[in-house]
Amino acid sequence: QVQLVESGGGLVQARGSLRLSCAASGRTFSRYAMGWFRQAPGKEREFVAGISWNGDSTYYTESVKGRFTISRDNATNTVYLQMNSLKPEDTAIYYCAAARRFMGVVMTASAYDSWGQGTQVTVSS
DSSP: OOOEEEEOOEEEETTOOEEEEEEEOSSOGGGSEEEEEEEOTTSOOEEEEEEOTTSSOEEEOGGGTTTEEEEEETTTTEEEEEEOSOOGGGOEEEEEEEETTOSSOOOOGGGOOEEOOOEEEEEEO
């Protein structure tokens, strides 16, 4: 199982920006898809963004399109989530996840086999 460590969360005002990072262990990071999920209080965990093994393909949930950008650096085993124009409804714990059986973008939580501990993002109005 790959170890994932998120960082970059915090408190930000509406319309502000944050950049989340996720550092992965292991030597095969460049061979599989990665994703970001989030879970707000009282809600189920939801898919936010996914990226293919080489970064050529990405996919976003509708509510963050045009505001969030997922990217990866295979040289440093890191995946990022740049979040701009943040809204109070973006408040949640954000999780990084690895889908080691897949190379293309995956949106289903069950496809991901490794998860980080999560980082809190709070957007104030």
